[in-house]
Structure formats: structure tokens, C-alpha cells
Amino acid sequence: MIVTLTVNPSLDRTVELPGTLVRGAVQRAAAISQDPGGKGVNVSRALTASGVESIAVLPGADNDPVMAGLRSAGVSYANLPIAAALRSNITLTEPDGTTTKINVPGPPLDASEQEALISLLLNTCAASDGGAPASWLVLAGSLPPGASPDLYALVSHAVRRHFGSTAPRIAIDSSGPPLLGALMHDATPDLLKPNAEELAEVTGIGSEEELEADPVLAVVAARSLIARGVGAVLATLGPKGALLITAEGAWQATRPPVEARSTVGAGDSSLAGYLLANVSGAPPAGCLRQAVAHGAAAASLPGTTIPTLAQTDPSAVTVTEIAVPADVSGTEFTRAAPTKEED
Numbered sequence: 001m002i003v004t005l006t007v008n009p010s011l012d013r014t015v016e017l018p019g020t021l022v023r024g025a026v027q028r029a030a031a032i033s034q035d036p037g038g039k040g041v042n043v044s045r046a047l048t049a050s051g052v053e054s055i056a057v058l059p060g061a062d063n064d065p066v067m068a069g070l071r072s073a074g075v076s077y078a079n080l081p082i083a084a085a086l087r088s089n090i091t092l093t094e095p096d097g098t099t100t101k102i103n104v105p106g107p108p109l110d111a112s113e114q115e116a117l118i119s120l121l122l123n124t125c126a127a128s129d130g131g132a133p134a135s136w137l138v139l140a141g142s143l144p145p146g147a148s149p150d151l152y153a154l155v156s157h158a159v160r161r162h163f164g165s166t167a168p169r170i171a172i173d174s175s176g177p178p179l180l181g182a183l184m185h186d187a188t189p190d191l192l193k194p195n196a197e198e199l200a201e202v203t204g205i206g207s208e209e210e211l212e213a214d215p216v217l218a219v220v221a222a223r224s225l226i227a228r229g230v231g232a233v234l235a236t237l238g239p240k241g242a243l244l245i246t247a248e249g250a251w252q253a254t255r256p257p258v259e260a261r262s263t264v265g266a267g268d269s270s271l272a273g274y275l276l277a278n279v280s281g282a283p284p285a286g287c288l289r290q291a292v293a294h295g296a297a298a299a300s301l302p303g304t305t306i307p308t309l310a311q312t313d314p315s316a317v318t319v320t321e322i323a324v325p326a327d328v329s330g331t332e333f334t335r336a337a338p339t340k341e342e343d
């Protein structure tokens with residue numbers, strides 16, 4: 001059983017344009033769709049779609065459209081009722097796969113609601129699997145207004161204190177202040193899933209472009225996180241595939257190009273692919289392979305459509321081990337590493 005926490009879920013509304021987006025013009029949509037969204041929600045949807053048990057924990061009223069969407073997709077969830085409606089995020093897709101996304105802040109979550117959400121999460125992790133705690137807990141996405149930027153660290157500490165040696169492994173996928181807050185308050189996730197921009201931001205090593213172009217530099221950046229207690233780094237690089245870096249080794253996965261229809265949810269699908277391979281006992285390179293296969297399949301589907309395992313093609317993914325020369329330290333690419341949370 002894999003539990004996900006989405007503190008700032010959304011109803012994802014996707015507008016498919018028949019042509020190129022023109023700023024300032026009135027344009028007619030070719031199609032419109034909506035899906036329950038938010039990063040943890042998407043991971044739960046992807047796992048459920050592939051037959052892996054998952055429960056999404058999230059705030060939101062019983063009658064919120066996000067809950068209705070989860071019910072109709074057959075995804076198990078535990079919700080903390082709140083008075084305000086959840087946010088709607090808008091995606092505009094163009095025929096060539098260009099995706100424009102507008103994410104809004106979401107309803108605020110006050111201190112007592114945050115506490116209640118953590119209790120609900122602990123109960124959900126404990127109740128899963130007929131009494132055994134969940135095997136993984138995924139903390140993913142942005143935080144709503146009012147949430148403490150170190151919320152993911154608070155949750156990680158609470159879960160490990162509560163479950164001790166049987167605590168679920170923790171995966172974190174976030175960006176900006178919540179990601180910096182988690183790392184600076186020693187969340188030490190077992191798995192961190194940054195993209196190149198986030199990896200550059202949290203390590204102060206290289207830029208998004210430099211890390212995407214140079215896997216050895218990306219490994220150096222990821223190793224600086226492993227030295228700070230992160231278990232493994234799954235760095236997603238969009239069409240360029242992904243890297244997996246652990247204390248034991250580093251692997252690169254590449255794939256042939258796919259015709260992208262909407263990249264929304266591709267990173268979440270990659271994380272789900274990694275986790276479902278991991279819980280089925282795959283070695284690190286196999287988990288990376290499935291992560292990239294899932295991400296590619298998600299990008300080829302419209303809106304926030306989540307692929308099933310059967311829609312993925314891991315055999316199209318090439319995985320190679322990366323050897324990092326002993327004299328590469330990344331020092332020449334190092335900027336001032338972040339020392340405080342910034343807005």
C-alpha cells in the first residue's frame with residue numbers, strides 16, 4: 001500500500017486548442033476535460049490504474065468535484081473536510097504538444113487543519129495493508145496559503161516518530177519554498193524527485209540547462225543531496241529521460257521521442273512508475289526504466305490522463321550506468337547554495 005499526501009489538490013481543467021495559442025485573442029476550444037489533480041493525487045491515480053493499492057490523503061469537502069472525480073476513477077482517498085472549495089488549475093494544450101499551465105494558490109489551510117491532516121495521514125498509513133503501515137508515503141506538490149513551508153519536514157518527522165522502524169519510506173516531489181523547507185529541516189526523504197531546475201535550485205550546482213546537458217554534473221549535484229541524508233534522487237529530465245542516483249551508483253535512462261499531447265502529470269507518472277517497480281522488487285535500474293516508461297506514456301496522453309502499466313513500453317527505454325570520474329566535483333558550477341527559504 002502506498003499513501004500519498006496532496007496538501008494543495010486541484011481540479012485540473014484542460015482546454016485543447018485546435019491551433020496555436022494567441023495571446024489577447026478569442027479562441028474556440030477543440031475539447032475540454034477535467035480530472036482530479038495535484039501531484040500526490042496523480043501518483044495515487046497512476047498506482048491505482050496499474051493495480052497497486054494506494055490511498056490519496058487530501059483536504060477538501062466530500063462533495064468537492066475533486067472527490068467526485070476520485071470516486072469515479074475508483075481511487076481510494078481519505079479527505080479532511082474544509083469549508084472552502086479546492087482550486088481549479090487550467091491547462092491549455094496546442095496540437096504540437098505545447099502545454100501552458102496556470103496554477104492558482106488554493107484555499108488556505110490553517111494550523112489546526114494542518115494538524116488534523118497530519119493525524120488523518122498517520123491513521124491512513126497505519127490502517128493500510130490490514131494493519132501493517134504503508135510501504136511508501138509520497139509528499140507531493142505545492143503548499144496552500146497558510147501552510148508552514150517546512151510542512152513536509154514536520155510530516156516526515158511525525159511519521160518516523162509514530163511508526164519507528166516500521167515507518168513507510170518517504171518520497172518528496174515539490175519545488176520552491178516547500179522543497180527547500182523540507183531539505184533545510186532535515187526531512188531526509190528516502191527518495192527525492194526533482195526536475196533539473198529543482199535539482200539546480202536546491203543544490204546550488206549548475207543551471208537547469210547545464211544539468212540536463214551533463215549527466216555527470218547532475219550526478220554530482222544529486223550526490224550532494226545524498227551526502228545530506230537523502231536516500232536516492234530520481235531526477236526527471238523531460239524528453240531527455242531521467243537519472244537515478246543512490247549511494248551505491250548512478251544510472252541514466254533515455255527513450256525515443258514520443259508525440260507529446262500534454263506533459264501535465266508526466267513527472268507524477270514517472271514517480272508512480274518508479275514506486276510500482278520498487279514495490280514489485282525491481283532493482284534500481286529497473287525502477288528507473290519503469291519511471292521513464294510511465295513519464296513518456298503520460299506525455300503522449302491528453303490532459304492529466306494517467307497511463308496504466310499496460311500503456312507503457314519499458315522495453316523502449318535504454319538504461320546505462322554512469323561512471324563519474326574521480327576528479328569531478330562540480331565546484332566550478334557551484335553557486336551560493338540556498339541558506340534560507342525564499343519566496
Ligand SMILES: O=P(O)(O)OC[C@@]1(O)O[C@H](CO)[C@@H](O)[C@@H]1O
Nearest residue numbers: 010037038039089103141142265
Ligand atoms: O501547484 P502545484 O501543487 O505545484 O502543482 C499542481 C499541478 O500542476 O501538479 C499536477 C501535475 O504535476 C497537476 O495535476 C496540478 O494541477
